[in-house]
Amino acid sequence: MRVAAVAVAGLAWPAGSLVPRAAVGVGRRRVGLAVMEEEKAAEERLAFEDTLMEEWSEAWEGEKDKEGFDWEMEKLRRKLEVVPESFGGPKFWRRMIEAEPESFYAAYEGSTYPGSKPGGLDSFRILFNNLLQFLLGNESEDLAPVAGWDWKGALDRCGPGAFGKALVSGDLQGLVGGPLFLLLTKYHRELGPVFKLAFGPRSFIVVCDPAIARYILRDNSVNYDKGILAEILAPVLGKGLIPADPDVWKRRRRVISPAFHKKWLESTLSLFDECTAELVADLRRRCPPGGGGVPPGALPDSVDAWADWKADGAGALGVVDMEERFCSVSLDIIGRAVFDYDFDSTHTESPLVRAVYRCLVEAERRTTAFIPFWLLPGAHLLPSQVAFRRDLDLLEGKLDELVAAAFSEDIGEDEMLDAGAEVADAKKDGEAVDRVSLLRFLVTVRGEEADGRQLRDDLMTMLVAGHETTAALLTWTLYELFHPSGRSSHHLERLRSEVDGNYAARAAEGRGTATAYEDVVACAFARLCLSEGLRLYPQPPLLIRRALDSDELPAPYPSAARVKLARGTDLFLSTWSLHKNPALWDEPETFDPTRFERPRRPGPDAPAGWRGFDPAKIPAQALYPTEQSADYAYLPFGAGGRRCVGDQFAMLEATVMLATLVNEFDFAFALRDPKNNLTPKEGLGCPVADVGMQTGATIHTENGLWMTATPRAPPAHPPPIPPE
Numbered sequence: 001m002r003v004a005a006v007a008v009a010g011l012a013w014p015a016g017s018l019v020p021r022a023a024v025g026v027g028r029r030r031v032g033l034a035v036m037e038e039e040k041a042a043e044e045r046l047a048f049e050d051t052l053m054e055e056w057s058e059a060w061e062g063e064k065d066k067e068g069f070d071w072e073m074e075k076l077r078r079k080l081e082v083v084p085e086s087f088g089g090p091k092f093w094r095r096m097i098e099a100e101p102e103s104f105y106a107a108y109e110g111s112t113y114p115g116s117k118p119g120g121l122d123s124f125r126i127l128f129n130n131l132l133q134f135l136l137g138n139e140s141e142d143l144a145p146v147a148g149w150d151w152k153g154a155l156d157r158c159g160p161g162a163f164g165k166a167l168v169s170g171d172l173q174g175l176v177g178g179p180l181f182l183l184l185t186k187y188h189r190e191l192g193p194v195f196k197l198a199f200g201p202r203s204f205i206v207v208c209d210p211a212i213a214r215y216i217l218r219d220n221s222v223n224y225d226k227g228i229l230a231e232i233l234a235p236v237l238g239k240g241l242i243p244a245d246p247d248v249w250k251r252r253r254r255v256i257s258p259a260f261h262k263k264w265l266e267s268t269l270s271l272f273d274e275c276t277a278e279l280v281a282d283l284r285r286r287c288p289p290g291g292g293g294v295p296p297g298a299l300p301d302s303v304d305a306w307a308d309w310k311a312d313g314a315g316a317l318g319v320v321d322m323e324e325r326f327c328s329v330s331l332d333i334i335g336r337a338v339f340d341y342d343f344d345s346t347h348t349e350s351p352l353v354r355a356v357y358r359c360l361v362e363a364e365r366r367t368t369a370f371i372p373f374w375l376l377p378g379a380h381l382l383p384s385q386v387a388f389r390r391d392l393d394l395l396e397g398k399l400d401e402l403v404a405a406a407f408s409e410d411i412g413e414d415e416m417l418d419a420g421a422e423v424a425d426a427k428k429d430g431e432a433v434d435r436v437s438l439l440r441f442l443v444t445v446r447g448e449e450a451d452g453r454q455l456r457d458d459l460m461t462m463l464v465a466g467h468e469t470t471a472a473l474l475t476w477t478l479y480e481l482f483h484p485s486g487r488s489s490h491h492l493e494r495l496r497s498e499v500d501g502n503y504a505a506r507a508a509e510g511r512g513t514a515t516a517y518e519d520v521v522a523c524a525f526a527r528l529c530l531s532e533g534l535r536l537y538p539q540p541p542l543l544i545r546r547a548l549d550s551d552e553l554p555a556p557y558p559s560a561a562r563v564k565l566a567r568g569t570d571l572f573l574s575t576w577s578l579h580k581n582p583a584l585w586d587e588p589e590t591f592d593p594t595r596f597e598r599p600r601r602p603g604p605d606a607p608a609g610w611r612g613f614d615p616a617k618i619p620a621q622a623l624y625p626t627e628q629s630a631d632y633a634y635l636p637f638g639a640g641g642r643r644c645v646g647d648q649f650a651m652l653e654a655t656v657m658l659a660t661l662v663n664e665f666d667f668a669f670a671l672r673d674p675k676n677n678l679t680p681k682e683g684l685g686c687p688v689a690d691v692g693m694q695t696g697a698t699i700h701t702e703n704g705l706w707m708t709a710t711p712r713a714p715p716a717h718p719p720p721i722p723p724e
């Protein structure tokens, strides 16, 4: 009867968690026992909601569950959900029997949108502390060691011109003389796993410790929101999941998570196959076998020369920028899967595609800006801001159009839920079927009466979150596997033999080359290569949070002080440093997918309370080593309530693409003399990749990943048929 309980849970809370409004609504005044009890009740209710969300998305996954009384009740519940509140629908009854507790977030209500904004007093407290620390050398109230700004080093690294420009434009990356996360790793090594980074009035507590990450992302996640990230992204993503404040987030996540159900994910595999086949055909066109490309002697011989060559249209000459190709394909995929729109960016560069890219660049620029220059008086007149507004209008207009179209052809919920099954059946029979987009699902389910604007924000968020991240994952994994030093050739060999075996199995079963979910599961080493790609190059390399209330972080080591956070403190959780911490990972700078096949026990220098990595703890259905298996020393898709909703989608997409590409092509770095020209840059405490590195929301190369792609001969299996 567990399932029946879930079925009716949509209509009522369990009796124990019914909390009268008057008893709960005291918000944040933490005085007296009564208040503490009320807060506890509110927290219990939040926990209950989370469990409910999880159960809802899991309860009806298996086909065999869909029978009997429970399933009939569930169907009835789903039917009733569409009855409007004014006609006595479930929302009416829910409102009658539930009391809405006042939000934990209420203290920030109206302060800013959509994230929290520390009040004047909070900001003054943080600033005053920083000033005392800098001017008088006092110990900080937060007890975190302070990283000084090495402006001389930054000046040396980027030169006076670029440094001056960064100073004027407030570009943080320029002010540190390289990607910010590299600098954080340097400080991590010097100052330990929790420290403060202060730039004049602005400061961030930086965390590189697994137990503290667990605390912030899971155990006390209710006390943290996206803070500064939300402020920056609001103009682009509105109230989409990434910047959403905890209240909006709770409502939308409940609706969006179930959209990524397994049947739907399986149905996207044919889309990944199609788009990968287009990429293969495109690479064959650009890099014809046996020549037609540039003679090796004509290739530029340094990374700098590449930048000029790229501008002169090198792509037509038999080499290809794989970073750019991955961006195009993943944009096409996300457009088709999420809102049924084909950007066709693999073949053309429409004004809309250009608008998408420019919006992303602006969003990234804002993410690394030292001051919110776009808010300064008159900033809206700057040519860059005028262009940004124009691009955003174009993009938003298109999304509004798609949302309106989806509203007008609203399909029934049953039809929607059966769509996944239909796709699976039709795939078996070789029929063509309409894939159901995520937008259709959201329009049909329309949780909490989401309006067009909310849906547009949701879609924009998927577009931004799911596009460059996957492209970056593929770029850096390919970079590592085909590195000219040959340092990963043994991994490449193992990967190819796994993929060849899998294609042979598909052929033996008469399935052709179409990828089934089981094929992705069977390509375990391919998935580990991608997981290792995410360890070395986490996307994004920093997670950003703000403390909604004062808090005390766990001590990273028994002898270390517990860092105290003032309300409104901004935090960076550096996944880049966490993933490369030698106390957590052996040879952390080396690309070694096999590390996830053996346990890593905590050594004597491991942080307090870290339980190590254990492959046995990776759940059977997981497509990658989860954060739990590494006890939060590995956070490829974040953790806790705000972990990535698209993780399975991304892993399926990337596995299909990686497996196909390594099977079809031999890639080589397009440099005349790679050994002499590919020297990693030093100066920030750890090497910067030899193709250069820059960052915004994700990690990019500096000049692109230019490669030649030679078809493997003889092909291990018939090449995929390019679509007409």
Ligand code: HEM
Pocket (backbone or CB within 6 Å): 241, 242, 249, 253, 461, 462, 465, 466, 467, 469, 470, 473, 534, 538, 539, 540, 543, 544, 635, 636, 637, 638, 639, 641, 642, 643, 644, 645, 646, 647, 649, 650, 651
């Ligand atoms: C390799 C690809 C991807 C990586 C590495 C990645 C990584 C992440 C990470 C680390 C977070 C947590 C951010 C935080 O806690 O601040 C996140 C959140 C999110 N991701 Fe992904 N992601 C990927 C692909 C996708 C895809 C394909 C989609 C959608 C189709 C997606 C949608 C989202 C959304 C909506 C959130 C916000 C979740 C929430 O706050 O509830 N991501 N992602």
